[in-house]
Amino acid sequence: MFSLRRTSAIVLRQFYLMQGSPARVVPLFAWVALDMVTWGFITKYLNAVSGSGFNFVPSLLGAVLLWDFFVRVMQGVTTTFFEDVWSRNFLNIFATPLSISEYVSGMVLSSIATSSIGLVVMLVLATAAFGLSFFFYGVLLVPYLLVLFLFGISLGIIGCGIVLRLGPASEWFIWPIPALISPFAGVFYPLSTLPGWMRFLSRLLPPSYVFESMRSIVQKRPGSPFALLWGAALDVVFLLLASWFFRSIYRHAVRTGLIARYSAESLS
Amino acid sequence: MAPKVLAVRDLRKQYGATVAVDGVSFDVNRNEIVGLLGPNGAGKTTTINMILGVLEPTSGTILVDNLDLATKRSQVLERTNFAAVYAPLPGNLTVVQNLRFFGLIYSVNDLSARVETLLEQFDLLAFRHVKCGVLSSGEQTRVSLAKAMLNRPALLLLDEPTASLDPAIAREIRMKIREYAALAGVGVLWTSHNMYEVEDVCDRVLFLSHGRILLEGDPRTLPAAHGKESLEELFIAVANHPEPV
Numbered sequence: 427m428f429s430l431r432r433t434s435a436i437v438l439r440q441f442y443l444m445q446g447s448p449a450r451v452v453p454l455f456a457w458v459a460l461d462m463v464t465w466g467f468i469t470k471y472l473n474a475v476s477g478s479g480f481n482f483v484p485s486l487l488g489a490v491l492l493w494d495f496f497v498r499v500m501q502g503v504t505t506t507f508f509e510d511v512w513s514r515n516f517l518n519i520f521a522t523p524l525s526i527s528e529y530v531s532g533m534v535l536s537s538i539a540t541s542s543i544g545l546v547v548m549l550v551l552a553t554a555a556f557g558l559s560f561f562f563y564g565v566l567l568v569p570y571l572l573v574l575f576l577f578g579i580s581l582g583i584i585g586c587g588i589v590l591r592l593g594p595a596s597e598w599f600i601w602p603i604p605a606l607i608s609p610f611a612g613v614f615y616p617l618s619t620l621p622g623w624m625r626f627l628s629r630l631l632p633p634s635y636v637f638e639s640m641r642s643i644v645q646k647r648p649g650s651p652f653a654l655l656w657g658a659a660l661d662v663v664f665l666l667l668a669s670w671f672f673r674s675i676y677r678h679a680v681r682t683g684l685i686a687r688y689s690a691e692s693l694s
Numbered sequence: 695m696a697p698k699v700l701a702v703r704d705l706r707k708q709y710g711a712t713v714a715v716d717g718v719s720f721d722v723n724r725n726e727i728v729g730l731l732g733p734n735g736a737g738k739t740t741t742i743n744m745i746l747g748v749l750e751p752t753s754g755t756i757l758v759d760n761l762d763l764a765t766k767r768s769q770v771l772e773r774t775n776f777a778a779v780y781a782p783l784p785g786n787l788t789v790v791q792n793l794r795f796f797g798l799i800y801s802v803n804d805l806s807a808r809v810e811t812l813l814e815q816f817d818l819l820a821f822r823h824v825k826c827g828v829l830s831s832g833e834q835t836r837v838s839l840a841k842a843m844l845n846r847p848a849l850l851l852l853d854e855p856t857a858s859l860d861p862a863i864a865r866e867i868r869m870k871i872r873e874y875a876a877l878a879g880v881g882v883l884w885t886s887h888n889m890y891e892v893e894d895v896c897d898r899v900l901f902l903s904h905g906r907i908l909l910e911g912d913p914r915t916l917p918a919a920h921g922k923e924s925l926e927e928l929f930i931a932v933a934n935h936p937e938p939v
C-alpha cells in the first residue's frame with residue numbers, strides 16, 4: 427500500500443541536505459535570476475532598437491521564464507535521484523519497504539518544492555525589474571505551467587532511468603537534455619521557422635505547444651484551444667512511458683544485481 | 695508467533711553460465727543467530743542481497759514471517775533490516791538525520807524516542823549532529839547498526855558487521871546484538887570471516903561454498919565432528935576442498 431510517510435522521507439532528506447549547504451541552495455534561484463536579468467536587458471534593448479512596437483518582453487522574457495521553469499522541474503527530479511547516486515546509497519534505500527512509486531513520488535514532491543522557489547524568484551524579478559505581466563497570458567498561464575511541469579517530471583524520470591542503467595558517470599548525458607530539446611521546442615521562434623524534419627519532432631514535444639500558444643497571444647492571434655490539450659495528452663503519454671521506462675530499468679537492475687554493485691563500487 | 699523468522703527454499707541465482715547460489719535451503723528461528731560462513735565468492739553476499747530484495751533470485755522462495763518476498767516485498771522489508779560494511783549510510787547527512795530519514799522509510803512509531811534510545815545504546819550521543827562521512831569507520835559501523843535496529847526487525851542481516859571495529863568495541867557490539875536477539879525474539883543471519891567471533895556469537899553455522907551449503911551445525915561442536923581442531927581449520931578445509939568434509 428502506498429505510504430505518504432515513506433514518500434515524505436525523500437522530501438525530508440532533500441531538506442536536510444539543503445540545510446547549511448549553499449552549493450545546493452544557491453542554484454535553486456541564482457541561475458534563473460541571472461537568466462531573468464540577462465534576458466530582461468536583451469528584451470529591453472530589442473524593444474528600443476526594433477522600433478516596430480512589438481513587445482519582446484512577454485515573448486522572449488516570458489519564454490525564458492517558462493523554459494527555465496521546465497528545466498528546474500526536470501533537475502529537481504534528477505538531483506533528488508543523484509543524491510542517492512553521489513552518496514552510494516542504493517543498497518540502503520532499495521533494501522527498505524520503500525516502493526518505486528513512493529520513491530518516484532518523493533522525487534516529484536521534492537521537485538515541486540525546489541522548482542517553486544525558482545519560479546517565485548523569476549516571477550518577482552521579471553515583474554518588478556522588467557515589467558513582465560503574467561496577466562498578459564491570462565488563465566492560460568496555468569496550463570502552460572502544467573504542461574511544462576509534467577514534461578519536466580517525465581524527462582527527469584527518464585534521466586534517472588538512464589543513470590540507473592548506465593552508471594554514475596552517465597549523469598553527464600542528463601544535464602544537457604534541455605539544451606538538446608530547446609531547438610525543437612521552439613522556445614524563441616515559431617515552429618514554421620524549422621525545416622520539415624525538425625517540425626515533425628517538435629509536434630511530438632509538449633513544450634512546443636506551449637510556446638506556440640504563447641506567441642499567438644503576444645501577436646494577438648487566436649490560438650487553437652485544442653493545441654494545448656494535445657500538448658497535455660502528449661504529456662500523459664510521456665509520463666506513462668517514463669514510468670514504464672524507470673520501472674523496467676529498476677527491474678533489470680534487481681535481476682542483474684546492478685543495485686548491489688552500484689553500492690559495492692564504493693569499495694574500489 | 696511463528697518460530698521461523700526466515701525460511702529460504704531452493705534459492706538459486708545464475709548469471710549466464712555462472713551459478714552464484716545453487717539451490718540453497720535453510721531457516722533462521724527466533725532468538726537464533728545463524729552464521730553464514732564461506733570463502734570469498736561462496737555466495738554469502740548474493741544470498742543476503744536476495745533476502746534484502748535487491749537481487750532477484752533465478753528460482754526459489756524467501757519467506758519472512760511466512761510472507762513471500764516475491765509478492766509482499768514492502769511487508770517483508772518492514773520486518774527486515776541490515777548492516778553491511780560495504781553499505782555505509784550517506785556521509786552528507788548527520789547521524790540523527792540519517793536515523794530520522796530511515797526511520798520514516800521504515801514507518802517507525804514514536805521515531806524521536808526510538809532515535810534517542812539507539813543513540814544512547816550505540817554510544818552515539820556525542821556524534822548526533824556530526825555528518826556520517828567524517829566519522830571513523832568504527833563510529834560509522836555503530837550508526838549502521840543503529841539504523842539496522844530502528845524498526846525492531848524480526849530478521850536482522852549482518853554482513854561482516856564488526857569488520858572495521860577494534861576488538862574491544864567489536865566485543866561490545868557482539869554483546870549488544872546478542873542481547874537484542876534474545877530480548878526481542880529476533881532472528882539474525884550473520885556473515886563473518888572471524889571464526890572466534892562466530893564461535894562466540896552464533897548458535898548455528900552454515901558453511902557455504904560454490905553457492906551450496908556444505909555443512910551445518912553448532913560452531914562449538916562442528917569442528918570436532920569433522921576431525922578438526924577449530925572452526926578456523928574447518929573453514930580452511932571447506933574453502934580448499936569444497937566438497938562435503
